[in-house]
Amino acid sequence: MAKHDHEDGGIDRRHALECMIWAGTGVLWTLSGGIPKSVGLVGEAIAAEATGFSFLQISDSHIGFSKPQNPNALGTLQEAIGKVKSIKQRPAFMIHTGDITHLSKANEFDDANQVISEARLDVRYVPGEHDIIDEGRGKAYLDRYGKGSKGDGWYSFDDHGVHFVGLVNVVDLKGGGLGNLGEAQLAWLADDLRGKPDSMPIVVFAHIPLWVVYQEWGWGTQDGTRALELLKRFGSVTVLNGHIHQIIQKVEGNMTFHTALSTAFPQPAPGTAPSPGPMLVPAEKLRGVLGLSSVKIEQGKKQLAIIDSTLAG
């Protein structure tokens, strides 16, 4: 177990988001209206009769990947969905923060859909760069998941008083290297947020981290700060990303940034390997790398605690 505490500028009581992470399985978020409460470890959460609103995040399932780092990415996705099915308190829905497939092949999308649908949850997707490398450069993704979205697949919706925004930052990438939102999407976002009260909690999700995690490996979004500027006035903003196959979290003012683990394979910590390629761990340790984590935000303590425990443990 590892616990990381972060100093926090303060989170409004009404808008506190509680979050539980399953490393390698998904992230369970709970929004409690009024009184934030600790939900403990995942095991307890499954057993507890939690009230309030929760949703899941899974990411980077990379269906089609079969290299030694994980010869069976579909199998580990199946294990993740098995965990999702065991939650007694039904999450309202699930988000998938991209890289559903490894090579954007039709059979990869089909396999992913078949397994994910076993969770019997609504799933909201945003694409990763691996999901738009079909011949039509994203047509395969949009044909399947783009219904009701704008542009390359961005959209927003409201649930339980929370405004959710799904952004696309993997299209039309420019040399030098980071994710890209582009003018059209930023204009849409400004328009989408116009008129929303400052007190409305916002959850933004996209594949590549919206803030710069590690420039040298392209782990960030070049115009991400422009999106964050638009979100600054809100009392509670939660930014959920994938792409880097590891948990990195930070709190800045009213904004909480969080990246999810992959269900397929781990990637090295920034700068610890010659490249960000898939990280090989001994087979018996793979599920150990894909452990469990829980995150809670407690008003008053002004700190955010992350507790990780492994799937194997």
Added chain:
Amino acid sequence: MTINLTRRGFASLSLATFALATASLLAPRAKAAGKADVKIDNFAFAPETLTIASGTTVTWTNRDDIPHSIVESSGLFHSQAFDTNGSYSYTFEKAGTYDYICGLHPHMMGKIIVKS
């Protein structure tokens, strides 16, 4: 005798090496029209800058565990993603400087200089 020959041989070899190094430093020599290779290892193109004669076909080969693609900056060509040991080839007919990136990992940048 033997020593002298060796010395002479060594001296001329050094001179040749020096001349070659100097030439390649001052003006990269255009390779003869034909074929040239760029390897992709650890999310990097090698060589990062390649100078070729017009008409040369460049083949990029992916030696990483993750797919890459080749996207020319002005839109001249845009490969499909190719996975481990996969490759992509393009024949450069016109002289000029061509910048390219990996469409999946745009921090990967390379350059092809085509001499007429």
